[in-house]
Amino acid sequence: MALNVGQDFKQRWLDAPDAVRQAFIDDLHRICDVLHPESDTQKWVAYDQQQQQQSEQKIEQAYVERKAQLIEEARIRRQQELERSLQEKRDEQAAYARQLQQDEQRQFNEQAQTLALIRRSLDNEIQTYTARYHKNPVNGTVSFDKTRLAISDHEILSELESVKLRLELEAESLIEQAVTVFRARLHSAAQEEIAFILKNSSLSEDKKQS
Incomplete structure (x- = not known):
């Protein structure tokens, strides 16, 4: 089975x-x-x-x-x-x-x-601007303060604003001086022109009388 x-x-x-x-x-x-x-x-x-x-x-x-x-x-x-x-x-x-x-x-x-x-770029620009508008020392030596090398962003912006303001003031002063000189020259030229006209007109009258 x-x-x-x-x-x-x-x-x-x-x-x-x-x-x-x-x-x-x-x-x-x-x-x-x-x-x-x-x-x-x-x-x-x-x-x-x-x-x-x-x-x-x-x-x-x-x-x-x-x-x-x-x-x-x-x-x-x-x-x-x-x-x-x-x-x-x-x-x-x-x-x-x-x-x-x-x-x-x-x-x-x-x-x-x-x-x-x-x-660094801002430092170079500041040094360029300050060297342009400040007289260099007589002996030709420059003393750098190492503590001033670490300038904060706020100080840089403040210095740039100061430089910008000074340049704007100087530019306005130069413009005013130029305008004054121009006005003086214009006044002088006007006086000369008037004198020339008067002189020529008197000569013409003398010629008529003779």
């Missing part, structure tokens, strides 16, 4: 819980016992019914526990996946924050370099 255990028996047997496999083994042992010639069939049937009930309870309990175990394992996997996802997001946020910090530092360095160039 061939024992039909169905398809994929090995895989199903390996996937079954230990309690289920043990219940099947116990059933097989009871079947083997009834095959002995000295076995009492009636007693075996009553005993088998009792053992089958217990086996069914054991199998049902085993699958309940197995299901609970699978659910717990799935929950743990989901929890681990969630933790990995959260950690990846934290890593991405940290990388993004580091990138922003690097960009801000780069922009700050570029702005600092630009301000340094502007400051």
